[in-house]
Amino acid sequence: MVYLLAAPLVGGLLVGWDRRISARMQSRQGPPIFQPFYDVFKLCKKENIVVRRSQNYYVALFLVFVIFTGGLFFAGSDLLLVIFALTLAAIFLVLGAYKASSPFSFIGAERELIQMMAYEPMVLLTAIGMYMVTKSFQVGDIAGYHGVPLVFLLPGIFLGFLYTLEIKFRKSPFDLSSSHHAHQELVRGLTTEFSGRTLAMIEIAHWYELVFLLGWVYLFFASMPILGVAVSLLVFVLVIFVDNVFARLKWQAAIRSAWAVAAVLGFGNILILSLLR
Amino acid sequence: MMMTLIPLLILVPLVAGLAMLLIRNDHVRRVIVTILVLAIGAASVLLVVAPDAISFTITAVSDHSINLAMNLTEAAMAIFVLYVGVHSRRPLIAVLMAVQAGLMAWFEYGSGSHPEVSQNLLPATDHFSVIMALINGIVGGGICLYALGYMKEYHEVAHTDVTDRRPTFFALLFVFVGAMFGLVFSNNLTWLFFFWEITTLCSYLLIGYTRTEESRRNAQRALMMNLLGGVAFAAAIVYLSRNACPLDLQGLIDSAKSGGSSKALVLLPAALLCFAGITKSAQLPFSSWLLGAMVAPTPVSALLHSSTMVKAGVYLVLRMAPVITETKVGMLVALVGAVTFLVGSLAAITAADAKRVLAWSTVANLGLIVLCGGIGTYAAVWAGVLLIIFHAVAKCLLFLCVGLVEHKIHSRNIDAMSGLIVRMPAVAVMMLIGMAGMFLAPFGMLISKYAVLMAVVDAAPVLSVFIVFGSSATLFFWVKWMGKLVEVVGTPERVRNEFTLGEGLAVGVLSMATFLACLLFPMISSHMIVPYVTGVFGEHAASLTQGNIIIMMIMMAMVMLFPLSFIRYGRGPQSRGRLPERRQRRRQGSIPRFGRQGRKHDDEQLLHARVAQ
Numbered sequence: 001m002v003y004l005l006a007a008p009l010v011g012g013l014l015v016g017w018d019r020r021i022s023a024r025m026q027s028r029q030g031p032p033i034f035q036p037f038y039d040v041f042k043l044c045k046k047e048n049i050v051v052r053r054s055q056n057y058y059v060a061l062f063l064v065f066v067i068f069t070g071g072l073f074f075a076g077s078d079l080l081l082v083i084f085a086l087t088l089a090a091i092f093l094v095l096g097a098y099k100a101s102s103p104f105s106f107i108g109a110e111r112e113l114i115q116m117m118a119y120e121p122m123v124l125l126t127a128i129g130m131y132m133v134t135k136s137f138q139v140g141d142i143a144g145y146h147g148v149p150l151v152f153l154l155p156g157i158f159l160g161f162l163y164t165l166e167i168k169f170r171k172s173p174f175d176l177s178s179s180h181h182a183h184q185e186l187v188r189g190l191t192t193e194f195s196g197r198t199l200a201m202i203e204i205a206h207w208y209e210l211v212f213l214l215g216w217v218y219l220f221f222a223s224m225p226i227l228g229v230a231v232s233l234l235v236f237v238l239v240i241f242v243d244n245v246f247a248r249l250k251w252q253a254a255i256r257s258a259w260a261v262a263a264v265l266g267f268g269n270i271l272i273l274s275l276l277r
Numbered sequence: 278m279m280m281t282l283i284p285l286l287i288l289v290p291l292v293a294g295l296a297m298l299l300i301r302n303d304h305v306r307r308v309i310v311t312i313l314v315l316a317i318g319a320a321s322v323l324l325v326v327a328p329d330a331i332s333f334t335i336t337a338v339s340d341h342s343i344n345l346a347m348n349l350t351e352a353a354m355a356i357f358v359l360y361v362g363v364h365s366r367r368p369l370i371a372v373l374m375a376v377q378a379g380l381m382a383w384f385e386y387g388s389g390s391h392p393e394v395s396q397n398l399l400p401a402t403d404h405f406s407v408i409m410a411l412i413n414g415i416v417g418g419g420i421c422l423y424a425l426g427y428m429k430e431y432h433e434v435a436h437t438d439v440t441d442r443r444p445t446f447f448a449l450l451f452v453f454v455g456a457m458f459g460l461v462f463s464n465n466l467t468w469l470f471f472f473w474e475i476t477t478l479c480s481y482l483l484i485g486y487t488r489t490e491e492s493r494r495n496a497q498r499a500l501m502m503n504l505l506g507g508v509a510f511a512a513a514i515v516y517l518s519r520n521a522c523p524l525d526l527q528g529l530i531d532s533a534k535s536g537g538s539s540k541a542l543v544l545l546p547a548a549l550l551c552f553a554g555i556t557k558s559a560q561l562p563f564s565s566w567l568l569g570a571m572v573a574p575t576p577v578s579a580l581l582h583s584s585t586m587v588k589a590g591v592y593l594v595l596r597m598a599p600v601i602t603e604t605k606v607g608m609l610v611a612l613v614g615a616v617t618f619l620v621g622s623l624a625a626i627t628a629a630d631a632k633r634v635l636a637w638s639t640v641a642n643l644g645l646i647v648l649c650g651g652i653g654t655y656a657a658v659w660a661g662v663l664l665i666i667f668h669a670v671a672k673c674l675l676f677l678c679v680g681l682v683e684h685k686i687h688s689r690n691i692d693a694m695s696g697l698i699v700r701m702p703a704v705a706v707m708m709l710i711g712m713a714g715m716f717l718a719p720f721g722m723l724i725s726k727y728a729v730l731m732a733v734v735d736a737a738p739v740l741s742v743f744i745v746f747g748s749s750a751t752l753f754f755w756v757k758w759m760g761k762l763v764e765v766v767g768t769p770e771r772v773r774n775e776f777t778l779g780e781g782l783a784v785g786v787l788s789m790a791t792f793l794a795c796l797l798f799p800m801i802s803s804h805m806i807v808p809y810v811t812g813v814f815g816e817h818a819a820s821l822t823q824g825n826i827i828i829m830m831i832m833m834a835m836v837m838l839f840p841l842s843f844i845r846y847g848r849g850p851q852s853r854g855r856l857p858e859r860r861q862r863r864r865q866g867s868i869p870r871f872g873r874q875g876r877k878h879d880d881e882q883l884l885h886a887r888v889a890q
Binding site: 061064065068072077078080081084085087088091094095097098099101106109110113114116117118120121124125128131132137259262263266267270271273274 | 717723727730731734738739741742744745746748749750752753756757759760761763764765766822824825828829831832835836
C-alpha cells in the first residue's frame, strides 16, 4: 500500500533529480526538482489526440500491470511472477505502439521488443541466482536473508543486472526505442503517437518502474539496509552518468552485448555457485 | 475379450477410418464425420466422468487372435515400407525397415519364450493416459471436423492442381486418431510399438498427400527418421525380452523403482525408448522432418503438431521419466531438450512463414517437455504434463487459424497478416487468444514454463540458462506477430465469410478450450495431474503454492479487461475529448449529430456503462 502511494512521489522526485544532475553534467542550470510533476499535470489537462482510440487501453493496462508488478514485489511475492508481470506490462506497451500505426512507433515498438529480448535473460538469471543463495523465490524471504549480502556471492549477476538496468530505463547507450529527445530519427519512437493523459500514464508508469527496479538493487544488500539504500541511489547516479557519457548503440550491438553479459557474468556466476554447492 | 470404453475408443476410429475409404460422396462423408467426431469427443469425456459406463464381453475374440492380427498388420506395413524404400531408391529406408522387421521377427518367433504381459491395456484410472486421450479426442476430433470444410476449399478453390483424394485423406485422419488412442492406452510394449508404427506410416502418407516432388521428399525424410526411432524401439523390446525383464510400461517403471540391479538392467531399454521418443517428437538433430511436414494441408500439420505424433514422442519420454531420473541418460535427454528449446526458439525468429514459425515453436516447446522428462522429478513431470495440455490446444488453434487466413488472403507470410484484426476480426481474435495461451503470463504455457524453470533450478541449475535465453526469444517472435495482427495501416477491406460452419465450430471450441484450460488449470492439476504424478513418485509435493495461483488468477482477471479494447477496432482516426467537451463541440457543429461520428459517441457511452458495471 505504501508503495502504491509513495512510489510515484519518490519516482517523480528521482526523475527530477535525474534531469537536474544531467543538466549539471552538461553545464546547464536544469529544471526544478518538481518539474516532472508539473509536466504530468499539464499533460493531463491536454486534449488526448490518438490515431486509434483503442491504443489508450493498451497503455492503461500497461500502467495497471506496472503498478501490479511493483505491488507484488513490495508485498514480498514470488520474484519469477514479478518478472512475468513486468514482461506482460511491457508487452501491452509494445502492442499499443503497434496499434498506433505510425512508422516511428513501429520502429520504436520493434526496438523495444529487441530490448526486451536483450534484458529478459539477465533478469531471469538474477532471480535464479538469488534463489540459489537464499533457497527461495519469495522477495520477502530474500529481503529477510541473514548472512553476507547477496552481492558478495553474486558479483557477476549484480554487474549483469546493472547492465540491464541501463536498458530497462531506456537510457543511453540503450535509448533505442524511445529517446527523451524528440529530435532524432526516431522522433520519439515508441511514444510518438501518445499524447495527453495517455502520455502522462506512461510517465507515471516509469516512475513506478524506477522505484521497483531500485528496490531490486536493494535486495542485493538486503542484510545491510543502510548500505542498500545508499547503493541503490548510487546506482541511479551511475545510470545517469552513463547516460550522459555514451552515445546510442545500434540495436545489434545492444542485444549482442546484453546477451554476452548475461551469458558470461550471469551464467558464469550461476555455474560457479552450482559447483560450490 | 472385455470390451470397455477404451478398446472401443481405439477400434471405432480405426474401423471407421477404413470405411471412409469407401465413401465418395461429400455430403455423406460430412454427416458421418460429424457424427463420429461427436461420438469420439463424448466418449473421451465419458472416460473422465464415468469410465465404466460401457462394458460387455466378446467371447469370439481372444488376446491371441488380437496379437495375430497385429503381427499380420505389422508384416503388411513392413512390406509396404520396404516397397517404398526400394521404389523411391532410398536404401536407408529399406535397410532400417529390414533391421526393424528382423528384430521383431526374432523377438516373436526366434528367441524362444518371452515374458507374458498380463494386462495389455492401461486402466482408465491412469490419469496421464486419460489426459492424452482427452486431448486426442477433443483436439483430434476438432481437426477432423475442420478438415471437412478446409479440404473442400483446398481442392475446389485453392489447389485445383492437386488430385482430390479426400476419401484416403479422411481415412488416414481417423486411423491416425485411433492409433493414438491405442498408443496412449497400451501397457504392453509390443502393442505400444504396433500403434507407434501405425502413426509413423500414417504421417508418411499424410505428408506426401499432395504427391508433389517436395512433399514426396519430405514424407520420405519423415519416414526415415521415424524408422530410426522404430529400430531403437524394437531393440528395446528385444533387449527386455532377452533379459527376462517385464515387457510392459507398468512393470518397467516398477522394476526401476525397486532399484539395484533391475534398475540398471532397464536403463538401457529406457534410453532406447527415449531415443525413439526424441525422434518422434522432432528433437534436434531430428527436427527437420517436422518442418518438412509443413508441405501437407493444414489439418495434417495441426494433427501432427498438437494432439498426435509428436505428442506420442513426449508421452513416452515422460513415461520413462521415473526410470531415467538422476541418471546420465536422464541428463543427456534433458540436455537434448534444453538445446532444442533454445535453438528452436531462435530459429522461429528467423522465419517469416507463419506455419514455419509455428513449427519451430512446436519443436521448441517439445524440447521443454523432453527436458522435463529428462529431469524426471516430481515437479518436472508435473510441469511436463501441463505443457502437453496447453500446447496441444493452443497450437492446434493457431494452426487452424493460419489455415483459414491462408485461404482468404492467399499468403501465410506473417507480414501479409498486417491489419488482420480489421480484415478477419473473428479469426484474428482467436489467433490472439492462441498466442496469449502460448506465451503470455498468466496463461497456460507460461504457467508451465514457470513450473519448468522452478523444477530445473532445483535439479540442474546449469540447464536453466537454456530456458532463460530461449524464452526471451519466444517472447520476441510472438509479440511481433501479435503486433502485426493489431496494427492497422490504411483502411483494409473486411473479408466476407471468414469460415464455414465446421471450421468455425472447431476453432471456436478450441478457443474456448484454451481459455478454459487456463482458467481451470488448478482443477485439472489437482484432479488429473497430481494423482498421476503422486502415483508414480509416491509422494506429494506442491509445485505451485496456493498464493501464487491466486496471484495468477488476479492477473488473469486483469487481462480479461483487454478485450474491451476490441470494441473500438478499426474505427479510424479519432480525437477523444471528454464527453461534455464533445457535446459542446457538437452544438457548435464541428461533430455531425448523426451518421458515423454520432454512432461512435453512443458506443462510447455504452462502453462507459460497461466499465461502470
